Amino acid sequence: MPELQWYCAGSPVAAPDNHRAAQFGDGLFETMRRADNGSLPLWPLHRQRLQRGLVALDFPIDTLAQIEQALAHFEGQGRHNSGLKLLVSRGGGGRGYGYHADMQPLVMLQAFEVPDWPSAPQVMTVSDVRLSHQPLLAGIKHLNRLEQVLARGRLARCWDDCLMLDGDEQLIESSCGNVFAYVDGRWQTPDLTSCGVNGVVRQWLLQQAPIEVTKIHRSQLAALDTVFVSNAVRGLVPVSRIDDINLPMSQLTQITDWQSQLQQLFSGRLNPVS
């Protein structure tokens, strides 16, 4: 019962010695929660994002079917109540940037334990690493993640995480989640047309409540009332402070409500999202 397994055409294979995810970040990934009963409650949303990513990267049309075959094999191993990382690489062969129709996608699945995170609100700084604009890759969860790696690497220990802006000083996301803010009596979340990852919990929340997708400039941070971050493994995490700005946090109850619904989904006690 390996914790990590590579697949090609739906069948287990040895770890590839060379493939395009390692060479160029040429692929996608998802980090998912598994419920007690072994299901992936947010799979329809992960699947939808994968599908968008596979189209954006021009992967072979049957790649999603191969991913689902690999998942069926791995799920049979019965690891429940845990996290599952899924990675798809365009495959091996060749040294150049060009790819060919005969390249066989490779899928990696890795089970991991979900830690007991502290429930306390987080304190965040604004990273000095700016997210670059690339509309062709915005929204999808591709493997070119050096901006996030740099942001985490520069994070001083006194902060839980950082918020990331683009070159126009617009708030985009945190290093590993989407951001939601209550301001002027309504919930808002940044527009991700030019950069950022369109998270599955972000998509779930946008289905639950009227939340405005808009631009939030750095200069507006001091006017935010309540802020939280969403992540597909951890759920929702309130933010109590952004650099020297202490947030009033008047809407903590709303966050707690959403977090409870999400925990019920994660535990398999609610029907999965469709």
Next chain:
Amino acid sequence: MPELQWYCAGSPVAAPDNHRAAQFGDGLFETMRRADNGSLPLWPLHRQRLQRGLVALDFPIDTLAQIEQALAHFEGQGRHNSGLKLLVSRGGGGRGYGYHADMQPLVMLQAFEVPDWPSAPQVMTVSDVRLSHQPLLAGIKHLNRLEQVLARGRLARCWDDCLMLDGDEQLIESSCGNVFAYVDGRWQTPDLTSCGVNGVVRQWLLQQAPIEVTKIHRSQLAALDTVFVSNAVRGLVPVSRIDDINLPMSQLTQITDWQSQLQQLFSGRLNPVS
């Protein structure tokens, strides 16, 4: 005598099943020529770029020494007159973007045959994939290469390669080389402060002749006289046409002269650059 070998701390290891180059493109690479006598004539320039990249990505201070140990081991295998790909990954461990001091960098070396390229000038189109601005990563040869992969994937078969612009419509590079243009009686090459890879042959050329590093806007393409592309494995390749613009190519002799010098370097008959 494997064509591909992974190393950890200078010693050969099995292919890693999971590491940060594959997960996030968290690493660097170099593609190099090996001379008949087994040397790497442009190694000092590759080494300098690696060093800059290792600092930019905050890799452990002894990573370059580990790379050189791996190279010494691999070179002992005596593959000459060929190409050598070098890749360094931040190593394994962890799922998150954050990295730790105890992560051991992994080095991959892969020998390849240098093909017999046609000597005819290339015809190029301008890609509709724009290079995004990220000054923290500009110049270095990191593993986040989806923009190049997309550009090659969209290239119609009638073109040899494509030129790539940034979001301001400034010429930056080709999909796999640097660009040089003769215009108004002087040689120019694009400024790479915001994006693009600072190629080793580009650096070598800047030492050979007065070449102006400047901005070249898309609107200036029609006014270019002679254009060529530089690449560390292939050398210099003239460009005869950019989309519907046929280039006068009055300076072909200069390209041929530089190409001869470079071929002598590649063959090990000149002293390596310092």
